[in-house]
Amino acid sequence: MDLTKRPRRLRTDGIRPLVSETSLAPADLIAPVFVDATTKKRIPIESMPGHERVPIDEAVPRVKEVLETGVKAVILFGIPETKDERGSRAWAQDGVVQQATRAITEETDAYVITDACLCEYTEHGHCGVLEAGAPEQEHVTVDNDETLDLLAKTALSHAEAGADMIAPSGMMDGMVGTIRTALDGAGFEHVSLMSYAAKYESAFYGPFRDAADGAPAFGDRRHYQMDPANAREAIREVELDVTQGADVLMVKPALPYLDIVASIRETFDQPVAAYNVSGEYAMLHAAADNGWLDLEAVAHESLLSIKRAGADLILTYFAEEIARQL
Ligand code: PBG
Numbered sequence: 001m002d003l004t005k006r007p008r009r010l011r012t013d014g015i016r017p018l019v020s021e022t023s024l025a026p027a028d029l030i031a032p033v034f035v036d037a038t039t040k041k042r043i044p045i046e047s048m049p050g051h052e053r054v055p056i057d058e059a060v061p062r063v064k065e066v067l068e069t070g071v072k073a074v075i076l077f078g079i080p081e082t083k084d085e086r087g088s089r090a091w092a093q094d095g096v097v098q099q100a101t102r103a104i105t106e107e108t109d110a111y112v113i114t115d116a117c118l119c120e121y122t123e124h125g126h127c128g129v130l131e132a133g134a135p136e137q138e139h140v141t142v143d144n145d146e147t148l149d150l151l152a153k154t155a156l157s158h159a160e161a162g163a164d165m166i167a168p169s170g171m172m173d174g175m176v177g178t179i180r181t182a183l184d185g186a187g188f189e190h191v192s193l194m195s196y197a198a199k200y201e202s203a204f205y206g207p208f209r210d211a212a213d214g215a216p217a218f219g220d221r222r223h224y225q226m227d228p229a230n231a232r233e234a235i236r237e238v239e240l241d242v243t244q245g246a247d248v249l250m251v252k253p254a255l256p257y258l259d260i261v262a263s264i265r266e267t268f269d270q271p272v273a274a275y276n277v278s279g280e281y282a283m284l285h286a287a288a289d290n291g292w293l294d295l296e297a298v299a300h301e302s303l304l305s306i307k308r309a310g311a312d313l314i315l316t317y318f319a320e321e322i323a324r325q326l
Pocket of ligand 1: 127
């Protein structure tokens with residue numbers, strides 16, 4: 001046996017850090033924060049241990065907790081006081097995300113990203129206005145072009161409140177271009193866009209839908225979110241968002257879609273984000289609670305793998321825990 005080549009030579013404690021190809025830093029991470037207009041006190045989210053919905057006047061203290069760990073960016077999700085057919089509280093000037101954004105940008109240095117979607121704001125829980133006939137008729141779904149106008153209004157209201165970056169997550173065709181045009185037309189050229197560019201119709205969003213109260217009341221999201229079977233389609237989706245002015249390209253979920261992260265990284269020059277979603281968080285917690293996995297270790301390994309696949313930034317419910325470890 002010729003053993004002149006021995007890979008184990010590079011695995012001693014002394015050299016491992018020197019030849020490490022990937023690293024994680026608090027600056028890579030974005031922490032999701034849930035702000036709830038219906039409550040006066042913090043409410044724990046059962047399926048996402050360690051996370052809470054906080055009332056509007058707790059948004060600043062909550063973000064300060066995140067900043068103390070070294071994480072500098074948050075993404076805000078809102079639970080409105082009321083829902084309606086079109087999701088009108090999504091673009092209200094005194095809406096939950098708008099109020100929270102104003103307070104956070106005035107009182108902290110956090111980089112504030114807002115999720116722009118209608119599913120938390122519509123009473124039917126879909127990500128836009130329903131086509132005529134829904135939900136009684138089968139195959140009736142969200143009206144794409146009518147929804148675009150509402151997404152533009154929502155994004156504009158977030159920018160007016162001081163958001164640094166807006167993340168449209170509804171998977172409507174043309175949403176990035178429509179929002180970019182609306183922002184530029186109102187003097188918000190400096191506000192950046194992170195598109196949920198390749199967002200799959202995934203069962204891993206379950207706990208989030210509890211957390212943000214955004215589960216569809218009927219049907220599912222397969223008419224607008226991507227089919228988990230498709231990889232080439234992700235390239236076409238992302239290409240469209242790049243053309244329309246997306247600054248950061250997101251893949252979601254993360255761990256089951258690392259092949260997509262890697263191919264987007266190779267195909268495009270823009271920064272790539274991956275969303276380590278609620279179900280990815282919940283399953284590790286559930287196993288750890290049974291004593292079957294070491295939570296700190298698997299969380300770290302998960303995020304490291306997402307970076308190794310090519311993500312520059314990671315949205316993750318582990319942000320604070322991992323930042324503290326680092
Ligand atoms: C809103 C939105 C969802 C998530 C982020 N933004 C839910 C969905 O599309 O059903 C999911 C995040 C997670 O599971 O952590 N459209």
